[in-house]
Amino acid sequence: ACVRLGAVTNPLMPIFRARELEFMLAFANTKAIVIPREFRGFAYEPLIDGLRAQLPDLEHVFVVGGEGDNAFEPALSDRPWEEEVDDLDAILAAGRPEPNDVIEYCYTSGTSGQPKAVMHTSNTLVSCIEGAFPLNVDASTVVLMGSPLAHQTGFIYGMLMPFVLGGRAVFMDIWNVPQAVRLIHDQQVTLTMGATPFLSDLTESNLLERYPPDSLQIFICAGAPIPRPLVRAGTERLGASIVAGWGMSENGLVSATLCGDPEAKVLGTDGVPCPGMELRVVDDDKQVVANGIDGQLQVRGAANFVGYLKRPEAYSVDAEGWFDTGDIARMDDDGYITITGRAKDILIRGGENVPVAEVESALFDHPAVAKVAVVGKPDPRLGERGCAFVTLNPGHAFGFDDMVEHLSEADFTKNYWPEHLVVLDEMPMTPSGKIQKFKLRDLAATE
Numbered sequence: 035a036c037v038r039l040g041a042v043t044n045p046l047m048p049i050f051r052a053r054e055l056e057f058m059l060a061f062a063n064t065k066a067i068v069i070p071r072e073f074r075g076f077a078y079e080p081l082i083d084g085l086r087a088q089l090p091d092l093e094h095v096f097v098v099g100g101e102g103d104n105a106f107e108p109a110l111s112d113r114p115w116e117e118e119v120d121d122l123d124a125i126l127a128a129g130r131p132e133p134n135d136v137i138e139y140c141y142t143s144g145t146s147g148q149p150k151a152v153m154h155t156s157n158t159l160v161s162c163i164e165g166a167f168p169l170n171v172d173a174s175t176v177v178l179m180g181s182p183l184a185h186q187t188g189f190i191y192g193m194l195m196p197f198v199l200g201g202r203a204v205f206m207d208i209w210n211v212p213q214a215v216r217l218i219h220d221q222q223v224t225l226t227m228g229a230t231p232f233l234s235d236l237t238e239s240n241l242l243e244r245y246p247p248d249s250l251q252i253f254i255c256a257g258a259p260i261p262r263p264l265v266r267a268g269t270e271r272l273g274a275s276i277v278a279g280w281g282m283s284e285n286g287l288v289s290a291t292l293c294g295d296p297e298a299k300v301l302g303t304d305g306v307p308c309p310g311m312e313l314r315v316v317d318d319d320k321q322v323v324a325n326g327i328d329g330q331l332q333v334r335g336a337a338n339f340v341g342y343l344k345r346p347e348a349y350s351v352d353a354e355g356w357f358d359t360g361d362i363a364r365m366d367d368d369g370y371i372t373i374t375g376r377a378k379d380i381l382i383r384g385g386e387n388v389p390v391a392e393v394e395s396a397l398f399d400h401p402a403v404a405k406v407a408v409v410g411k412p413d414p415r416l417g418e419r420g421c422a423f424v425t426l427n428p429g430h431a432f433g434f435d436d437m438v439e440h441l442s443e444a445d446f447t448k449n450y451w452p453e454h455l456v457v458l459d460e461m462p463m464t465p466s467g468k469i470q471k472f473k474l475r476d477l478a479a480t481e
Contacts, residue, residue, distance in 0.1 A: 037137050037156070040129030041066075044139040044151070045184040048073050051445045052081060056088050057148055062139055062343065066094040068106065074208070079104065133157045139343055140186055142283040142387065149389065151343035152283045161336035162186075162286030163195045165308030169252055169277065169293065171225065175201040176249070178217055178226040180209045185386070186283045187256070191227050211235045219245035226250070229257035229385025230264070231415050233276070237268045250274040252293065256281060257385025261414065262301050280304035280373055282359060284339040289313060289371055303370035304363075311335035314356070315365050328374050331363040332356040379471070381410035381418045388420060388450050397422060397452075400440045402430035405461045407469045411454055411478040420452035421478040425461055432457060456481060 036043045044062050046055070048070075059067065069078040079097050086092060096106040119125065131137055138159065139151040179192025183205075196203040204221045206214060214236060217223060226232070233255050236247075250272055256279040265276050278300050279290035289305035299305075307313045314322050315329040323329040334355040341349045350358040362375035381388045390408045397406045405425045410418030426432055434455045441451050456477070462470040 038126055040131050045189055047184040049447050049449050053445050056085050058141055059089050063091045065091055068096045071097050071099040140283050150345055152339050153341050153343055154339050158337050161310050162190050163198050165287055173200040175199055176224045178204045178223040180206040181228055190286050211239050212241055215239050215241045215245050218247045218250055222249040224249055225252045227254040230417055231384045233268050234415055237271050242271055247272050252277055254279050265300055278304055285337045288333050303372045306369050313371055315363055325365050325367050328362055328364050331359045331361045383418050384416040393450055396444055396446050402426050402432040407474055408452055409471055409475045409478050421454040422452035423456045423458055423474050425458050
């Protein structure tokens, strides 16, 4: 509907609260927002009402299941618009965007400062979908999507892909393993996509014998490395091909292993470039390095985004179209890439990027905290969990409950809260005064 009107869609995570939404809605000059009356016990209308003074461009609030002037149903569902507007076709024709016009913003967690709004067009989004064609998706594809539609995983491959293919989508608003097993069986799901925890949960379910996933053909697993035992168990118990992949909000699924690839490729790589995309690994001088050598990963192709909203200086695409991903990778002789590190200071918890700098900034606001650093602690299910290291100001104490209380009072997104806290007498520092996070990562792995 937004595309037909010539409006830009900006899907937002339901976990966001006042702190995030005030920035995101104002930065995008949001004119209309659609919210649920309540989701997972949280009331959204009072939240938005409290922000209206900071959002001068916001003209319409539509509350699904709401009452009064903001109620979604009477405003958008019950009115016979085609009877009230004589020139509806002309209005829609005038607003219809061109294929290269921006039609979607998607906020992505930055490494410092505020999140950036990735801009996509019809052409780039459709190219993301066409990149999945080697996985034999077509009109018979039935997609189970448990990732939020504010993630590009859910938005592109859960919602847009079935539209383009003429296939079918099965959505879950809250991840529930027994329900997912039933849905795969009852709805004859052929493909699902998610981070490692989704695969682990399904594989370990004791309901698979009762509701066998006979229709499931492919599980695309991205966002974290896949443990070797999980690939084998998932293939055996689900009867599906486990496909490893890598991508970003900026360009969708960029690389993936192929059905029938040797186990070593699925376990040890992040796949080959999807159709329409190219990958290369370069050194600091942007010269391509030899296969097997770590370097900076660059990508170019039809699915690449067209910029960050109001942040032209952050658009790291050179004159030849190569985009600096911020990831460190190597390429093998068969053209398969393996992500070996992240130049960006983020951690990935359950396939979701956690903006480390924002978490650190929030913790630094506590009067007890002198220095703070947040790193990823390896976790068998989520890939990583947040581990906060702090040193304290003299005469202060700071425990885990203090951290939770502080972040809660700051209205900080709960999914970003560190799940471990370590108080140090002294931070490991470089001679120039920078915290040596590699030492903290080693410490977190053994804590």
